[in-house]
Amino acid sequence: MSLWPVILGVAVGSFLLRASFLSLVDPARVPARVRRVLPFAPAAVLGALLASSLHGPVAEGAAGPGGGLARLGALVLAGLAAWWTESVLVTLLAGMAMLWTLTALT
Amino acid sequence: MSTPRTAFRAGARAILPFLVGVVVFGSVAGSSARDLGLSALQSATLAGLLFAGAAELVTLDLLARGAPLLVVVATALIVNARLALYAAALSPHMTGLSGGQRLGLAAFVTDQPFVLTWRGFATPLPSAARAAYFLGAALPMWITWQAAHLAGFAYGARLPAQLSLDFALPLTFVAVLVPRLRERGPRTAALVAAGLYPVCAGLPLQLGLCAAAGAGVLVSALRGGEPRA
Known part of the structure; x- marks a missing residue:
């Protein structure tokens, strides 16, 4: 099986991405314009990831029951919990409780 | 939390709630690797x-569908392209570290420790404490991922599908993102990216995520607003 080239390819490639601006390339050489927008990148990636979790699970094959509507409802409640409490744990509990409730009802 | 030791502890405390999702996701990945016939x-x-x-899940999925080596590697690296963005955002905060230390730190760059550190940097910390905070969050995360992955490989994901525990992952994204939406820049970036994702999802090579996120960054940059470095 030719699995090793793929495994090493993705692993080494990902390490180079991680190391890029941390140690291989001087961040001072990153253009100022790029540096200015970088703080927005995590928010954008998280927003897209969230949309993709409604569109289809990131973890393909890990999808349990609970259709898109139950997931949307759970995300909305979790969002309110996150806004008010700023606590990861409360957000997790609120979202899971909502998902289970909506799944049981539908 | 000004000394490295207290910063490390603060990072470790902050990552704890995220580890629930890591355990679930890691065991799913481990059992998928076994299903595909990977060796230990x-x-x-x-x-x-x-x-x-x-x-990893994208890699395994494409391997299972018999995609050629170059497509698998390229797609996985596109999914991971955000890690370079994280590295660039972390870099100015990791001053006073040797080249070897920065290289070692790089191995642990991943979503949750980064977003935590990103949030933590809202309050100024000395640079030594920043690296320690990041490592305090990243190290427990790495260890948990290895343990969950191994357990998933050995026993399969025996967690009942009825619980939908995979949903813990997007919930952790909500927990991190929503408090940041009070600021205009991140809010624009997140809303544009989320709104565009359904349009971009059809793009080939799993480019949808990158395209939507890129558009979000672009629009928020054009609108201006005060970024927080």
Whole structure:
């Protein structure tokens, strides 16, 4: 099986991405314009990831029951919990409780 | 939390709630690796060196469909392209570290420790404490991922599907993102990216995520607003 080239390819490639601006390339050489927008990148990636979790699970094959509507409802409640409490744990509990409730009802 | 030791502890405390999702995701990835016929060493290499759940699941999915080597590697690296953004955002904060230390730190760059550190940097910390905070969050995360991945490989994901525990992952994204939406820049970036994702989802090579996120960054940059470095 030719699995090793793929495994090493993705692993080494990902390490180079991680190391890029941390140690291989001087961040001072990153253009100022790029540096200015970088703080927005995590928010954008998280927003897209969230949309993709409604569109289809990131973890393909890990999808349990609970259709898109139950997931949307759970995300909305979790969002309110996150806004008010700023606590990861409360957000997790609120979202899971909502998902289970909506799944049981539908 | 000004000394490295207290910063490390603060990072470790902050990552704790995230580990629930890591356990679930890691065991799913481990059992998927086994289903595909990877050896224990191959599975452990993915867990330890790749150390990126979404990219790993994409890799395994494409391998299972018999995609050619170059397509698999390229797609996984596109999914992981955000890690370069994280590295660039972390870099100015990791001053006073040797080249070797920065290289070592790089191995642990991944979503949750980064977003935590990103949030933590809202309050100024001395640079030594920043690296310690990041490592305090990243190290427990790495160890948990290895353990969950191994357990998933050995026992399969025995967690009942009825619980939908995979949903813990997007919930952790909500927990991190929503408090940041009070600021205009991140809010624009997140809303544009989320709104565009359904349009971009059809793009080939899993480019949808990158395209939507890129558009979000672009629009928020054009609108201006005060970024927080």
